[in-house]
Amino acid sequence: EAQVTQNPRYLITVTGKKLTVTCSQNMNHEYMSWYRQDPGLGLRQIYYSMNVEVTDKGDVPEGYKVSRKEKRNFPLILESPSPNQTSLYFCASSPIYPYNEQFFGPGTRLTVL
Amino acid sequence: SQQGEEDPQALSIQEGENATMNCSYKTSINNLQWYRQNSGRGLVHLILIRSNEREKHSGRLRVTLDTSKKSSSLLITASRAADTASYFCATALGANFGNEKLTFGTGTRLTIIP
Numbered sequence: 001e002a003q004v005t006q007n008p009r010y011l012i013t014v015t016g017k018k019l020t021v022t023c024s025q026n027m028n029h030e031y032m033s034w035y036r037q038d039p040g041l042g043l044r045q046i047y048y049s050m051n052v053e054v055t056d057k058g059d060v061p062e063g064y065k066v067s068r069k070e071k072r073n074f075p076l077i078l079e080s081p082s083p084n085q086t087s088l089y090f091c092a093s094s095p096i097y098p099y100n101e102q103f104f105g106p107g108t109r110l111t112v113l
Numbered sequence: 114s115q116q117g118e119e120d121p122q123a124l125s126i127q128e129g130e131n132a133t134m135n136c137s138y139k140t141s142i143n144n145l146q147w148y149r150q151n152s153g154r155g156l157v158h159l160i161l162i163r164s165n166e167r168e169k170h171s172g173r174l175r176v177t178l179d180t181s182k183k184s185s186s187l188l189i190t191a192s193r194a195a196d197t198a199s200y201f202c203a204t205a206l207g208a209n210f211g212n213e214k215l216t217f218g219t220g221t222r223l224t225i226i227p
Contacts, residue, residue: 004155033215041219042201042217042219043156044217045215058214090155101146101158102146104148104156105155106154107154
């Protein structure tokens with residue numbers, strides 16, 4: 001089944017404790033992206049990647065890191081989480097051309113205390 | 114500010130009625146997409162309309178695009194309880210601006226009353 005998976009689905013952590021949220025897709029998509037969703041703000045892009053070893057900042061990259069060492073994986077790293085990073089996070093993937101729709105993962109609900 | 118803004122923010126209708134929601138955006142686009150999100154879940158792609166298209170249909174969905182007004186509408190006909198969800202428009206910018214980003218609006222919360 002074609003899908004985007006994220007782990008963990010739920011995470012409660014404390015300020016400053018490094019964490020990684022994994023994202024994997026099995027559709028051989030070049031493009032992958034991370035979003036955060038907050039009430040009243042919709043989805044905002046954090047980082048995106050056009051292909052292996054190619055990443056770029058989205059609208060709200062501060063406090064986050066990403067890497068794209070393999071085509072299928074695009075982990076999101078919070079080196080020192082803070083409470084304002086409490087949010088619902090989504091990973092998505094798509095083929096690059098011709099600017100097709102994005103396939104979303106199920107989401108990761110993160111709470112930083 | 115958001116590239117796409119949906120209107121209304123919330124909409125409640127009786128089952129069987131039609132639901133219309135609108136999206137306005139600010140800059141030239143390559144395409145505009147509509148997504149559905151059931152509470153707390155991942156977004157599901159509904160329909161994509163390119164800048165050179167004016168109308169597109171998919172089942173009970175009808176999307177229109179007016180590039181002169183920088184606006185789009187999503188019509189859901191004969192609504193069902195299962196259509197209860199949030200609906201988002203998302204714009205992919207034209208080649209001159211770089212098309213790597215898909216910018217989402219804040220969504221319309223649709224409630225279908227049985």
